[in-house]
Amino acid sequence: xxxxxxxxxxxxxxxxxxxxxxxxxxxxxxxxxxxxxxxxxxxxxxxxxxxxxxxxxxxxxxxxxxxxxxxxxxxxxxxxxxxxxxxxxxxxxxxxxxxxxxxxxxxxxxxxxxxxxxxxxxxxxxxxxxxxxxxxxxxxxxxxxxxxxxxxxxxxxxxxxxxxxxxxxxxxxxxxxxxxxxxxxxxxxxxxxxxxxxxxxxxxxxxxxxxxxxxxxxxxxxxxxxxxxxxxxxxxxxxxxxxxxxxxxxxxxxxxxxxxxxxxxxxxxxxxxxxxxxxx
Numbered sequence: 297x298x299x300x301x302x303x304x305x306x307x308x309x310x311x312x313x314x315x316x317x318x319x320x321x322x323x324x325x326x327x328x329x330x331x332x333x334x335x336x337x338x339x340x341x342x343x344x345x346x347x348x349x350x351x352x353x354x355x356x357x358x359x360x361x362x363x364x365x366x367x368x369x370x371x372x373x374x375x376x377x378x379x380x381x382x383x384x385x386x387x388x389x390x391x392x393x394x395x396x397x398x399x400x401x402x403x404x405x406x407x408x409x410x411x412x413x414x415x416x417x418x419x420x421x422x423x424x425x426x427x428x429x430x431x432x433x434x435x436x437x438x439x440x441x442x443x444x445x446x447x448x449x450x451x452x453x454x455x456x457x458x459x460x461x462x463x464x465x466x467x468x469x470x471x472x473x474x475x476x477x478x479x480x481x482x483x484x485x486x487x488x489x490x491x492x493x494x495x496x497x498x499x500x501x502x503x504x505x506x507x508x509x510x511x512x513x514x515x516x517x518x519x520x521x522x523x524x525x526x527x528x529x530x531x532x533x534x535x536x537x538x539x540x541x542x543x544x545x546x547x548x549x550x551x552x553x554x555x556x557x558x559x560x561x562x563x564x565x566x567x568x569x570x571x572x573x574x575x576x
Contacts, residue, residue, distance in 0.1 A: 297486070299565050300422075300432040302451035303493075305471055308438035311457045311495035313347040314531055314541075315554075316435035321352075321540050322558030323431050324391040338429045339386070340364070341397035342418070342447045343437040349396040351538050352386040363398035368408065368417045368446075375421040388540050393429075405442045414442060415482060419450035431565065440474050448478045453490040455522065460497055460504035468492065468517055491522030493557070498527040523557040525550055 303316045320339040327335035341348040342364060350356040360366060362382050370378040379395070386392040408414040426432060434451060436444045448454060454475050458468060472489050479487040494511070498504050512518045528550035534541045541551050 297452065298426040298429055298432060299453060300426070300434065300451045301453045301455060301490075301561070302434040302436060302447045303455050303457055304436045304440075304444055304447065304475070305456050305458060306439050306474075307458075307467075310438075310459050311493075311525065312438070313343070313351075313435050314535070315455070315457050315493060315495065315525070316433050317348050317352055318541055318554040319558055319561065320431075320433040321386070321388050321392055321542065322554055323433070323562060324389050325542070326558055326562055327430055328389075328391055332430060334428075334430045335391045336393060336429045337391065338383070338393050338395065338432045340395040340418075340422075340432065340434045340447070340450075342401065342443045343397055343435055344399050344401040344443075345437070346397040346399065348435040349394060351535060351540075352388055352392065352394050353384055353396060354387055354538055355396070358396040358398045360398070360400055363396045363400070364418075365398045365400040365404050367395070367421060368401075368404045370421075372420070375417070376424045379421045380425060387538075388543075401443060409442055415445045415449045418446040422450050431561075440478075445478055448475060448487060449482055449484055452486045453488060455491040455493050456489065456520075457493045457495050459495055460501070460507045465510070465514060465517065468511075472516075472520075489520065492517055492520045493523050493525065494521070495525045496527045497524050522560065523553060525553045525557075 303312045305312060320337050324335055324337040339348060339352060346356040366382055367375060367379045383393050383395055386394050434447045436447045456471050475489050494508060511521060526549040528548050530545040530548035531541050531550050534544035541548060545551060
């Protein structure tokens with residue numbers, strides 16, 4: 297089974313898009329360097345703000361016929377063909393493909409709310425092409441809307457990015473509870489919360505250090521901590537140039553931290569594949 301990682305949190309500005317794009321590109325690059333038979337990675341942007349789409353394709357003008365909107369609004373019989381037709385290569389890496397977002401996604405959400413089976417409008421066609429990719433990464437909007445629900449239904453793993461100033465235990469547990477509610481409500485046994493990713497960490501700030509220590513000491517959240525991404529100007533410069541942080545400054549602390557996270561995720565994927573093959 298292709299691993300599908302969704303980055304989600306109901307708070308904005310916590311680094312979801314930066315993390316989604318950095319993880320997707322990092323995976324494609326590392327798999328390519330390793331000579332993997334299938335190094336392709338698919339990045340799906342479900343946020344109508346289109347940030348992940350813009351930085352990875354250089355465009356934010358996708359519309360009704362060439363974006364995720366077309367997939368969600370397509371008749372079920374042609375949804376797979378529609379999905380395959382709207383994928384575009386990223387200008388970052390030929391092995392990174394993008395399912396672009398559109399501002400029209402807000403309209404799609406309004407039209408599909410209450411429609412039978414709406415949360416599966418992404419998962420069903422995606423399942424038919426998932427094997428073409430080594431991994432899938434999904435960016436979401438800062439809310440648990442229908443589009444976010446669609447992303448979670450299509451995923452195997454959820455990673456929750458969070459800033460140190462937003463590390464309230466109650467808030468994080470609420471996010472995790474919501475994800476688990478969607479998993480149980482739609483009976484998706486493969487979905488799990490696999491990580492909490494601390495972003496924009498500034499070790500010079502005592503409050504950041506204290507909150508990180510509290511997170512590490514928590515019996516549940518501490519086990520879920522999968523990475524710490526430092527506050528780094530290289531990320532802002534990369535966004536302005538529509539570049540990845542790896543290209544902007546490969547030696548920057550954020551670049552190294554994302555590379556370590558990607559290496560960890562690839563290792564977990566390899567371990568899962570070995571386990572599945574061993575049990576076959």
